[in-house]
Amino acid sequence: MSDDVRLVRPEDRAEGHPTPGMHREQAVVTGGLWAGHVTTEAGVTSGWHHHGDHESTIYVVSGALRMEFGPGGEEVLEARAGDFLYVAPHAVHREGNPAGEQSAIVVFRAGSGEAVVNVDCPSPA
Numbered sequence: 775m776s777d778d779v780r781l782v783r784p785e786d787r788a789e790g791h792p793t794p795g796m797h798r799e800q801a802v803v804t805g806g807l808w809a810g811h812v813t814t815e816a817g818v819t820s821g822w823h824h825h826g827d828h829e830s831t832i833y834v835v836s837g838a839l840r841m842e843f844g845p846g847g848e849e850v851l852e853a854r855a856g857d858f859l860y861v862a863p864h865a866v867h868r869e870g871n872p873a874g875e876q877s878a879i880v881v882f883r884a885g886s887g888e889a890v891v892n893v894d895c896p897s898p899a
Contacts, residue, residue, distance in 0.1 A: 798881075823867070835878040
């Protein structure tokens, strides 16, 4: 079978790069693309991280997503099911789930190099 078109079922996804507070599964990884599924339990916030030279698009499938970013992590966006978010390369951020149920998102990244870089916290303003 050709590799030009692939089907990836949930059971075919592999563990993604770890960041505390979230569970990443990778579905597609090529030289310049990463796509996967991420879940975060209710009331949990991930560790601070960025995605190196990758730009990311996030689609919220279910639940809610609270994105903290910017100098000192003081900027906040709140997204719900059906919303998209864009994250620029090297943008330090963390994702939280303020909802009372597990959240699920689908992430697409385009770029090269390390797809996840965990950091202590964003630089202050």
